[in-house]
Amino acid sequence: MTIDRSREKMKKKCTVYLTSPVFREMAENELVSISKKERITELFKLLEESSNLIESDVRFPSGDTMKEIAENNRVDIIGCHLSHTISGDITNLPHLKAVCTATAGYNHIERTSGLIVTHTPSVLHDAVSDFILSLILSTLKNIPALNSFVFQGKWREDQKWDIDAFLGRSLSTLAVGIIGMGEIGQTLAHKLAPWNMKILYNSRIRKNDLEKKLPCLCYCKEQGEIFRNADIISLNVPLTDKTLHLAGKDQLLMMKRGALLINTARGEVVDMDALLQLLESGDIEINLAFDVFDPEPLPVSMLDRFKNIVEKKPDLKFIFMPHTASADADTRAEMVIMMLSDILTIAEAVNVSNCNIGYLNDKINLIPC
Known part of the structure; x- marks a missing residue:
């Protein structure tokens, strides 16, 4: 079934769910440069102002937990990374409009018709x-x-x-x-x-x-x-x-x-x-x-x-090696910045009822079709 996400009635503020505390914690990592730390902090402040932000207090929530949070809170946008499998049970939720991953790869996200998916290219x-x-x-x-x-x-x-x-x-x-x-x-x-x-x-x-x-x-x-x-x-x-x-x-x-x-x-x-x-x-x-x-x-x-x-x-x-090829502090911080920026852009589009691929195409890092 094709879900028409753009016609769903929009809330005053959209709801964003980040599946790990690591995204915010990168702003405190001593190996990350000051400019990257400041940018992450700034984006979180903007995101808190423009959305209802839910952050996981554990790094690796189960699939059932992620679905429960997304469903019970009618989440519009999910922010995740490679260790968070976003299954069809989640991506088929009718209120979900986008999944943004802080990784270049996106095979951990089950693609669904009409769902916006972004990643972090050109950084690794x-x-x-x-x-x-x-x-x-x-x-x-x-x-x-x-x-x-x-x-x-x-x-x-x-x-x-x-x-x-x-x-x-x-x-x-x-x-x-x-x-x-x-x-x-x-x-x-x-x-x-x-x-x-x-x-x-x-x-x-x-x-x-x-x-x-x-x-x-x-x-x-x-x-x-x-x-x-x-x-x-x-x-x-x-x-x-x-x-x-x-x-x-x-x-x-x-x-x-x-x-x-x-x-x-x-x-x-x-x-x-x-x-x-x-x-x-x-x-x-x-x-x-x-x-x-x-x-x-x-x-x-x-x-x-x-x-x-x-x-x-x-x-x-x-x-x-334990999957660490991109484990450069500022590279990983930039991946977080790109994900948060995409979430913020989509969140603002949701608030003004412009949540569609055509409007967002050149504003976010969409995965290849």
Whole structure:
């Protein structure tokens, strides 16, 4: 059933529900710059003046709790983030007009006809591309393992410096493959270009202008070309029906022995079951640097399987991070600012009966259609 949200009788003030106290608490975080703190504080003040604001006192309310609050208070706008699953039970509520998430990804929101959904694009690319670079260099130079080697007291007096000890690899000698040339992929390419390596890329649309700026770029029409030829592969795509298990059994089998697969996109982009089976059987021997998993958090049983693989094949390098690629203080603060700004714009539109996509199109960060 299509819900006509724009014709519903508007209240004097709309009701906004923020699903976590973390949004306001970012204004108190010591790592956040003063200007970002002041802007968050200012937006909260404006939001309190223009709406009936409800804030969760817990960081991760259950789906039932969120539905109950949204339903009982006839909430117009919900502000959330990735850990808050906004199911169809919530998005189908007839009085709900918008869901705004303080994340670039939005697959945690079940889309419903007529519902406005906003996200935070064009803010993560620097932080995430820096993170990818750190994963690449950490893996090539074996930094995590060697750090542990020293801290665990394994670097003994009788171990002299030698030519073939603790060898790593140089980035400039390798081919990097980027799958997904959105903002993050393009920023990563710019940062890799000075290293003078070959950069293969695959994208829905060929980036001719970018290729002129970066002569090291080589377009691959088929993703298989990247899986077969790249020494390092970075997955930078949104999670959609088309990218689900983009790195599946067939693609993983194409990868070079000793290649590095990086996933900072979404866990479901990689077929984790196929990955584990192929590593355990020895059909592939690849290094991994993952910031996202399917499911999250990484289950102990799955982690144990990865540990067993490394025990049997100690030359493999696995770096696993807890979904922190965008965890730069000011980046996260800006995500909150963008979400609050969108909520405020929509709240004001609701109050003047202009809550429709046409009116708001160029005023908020709508998700792609």
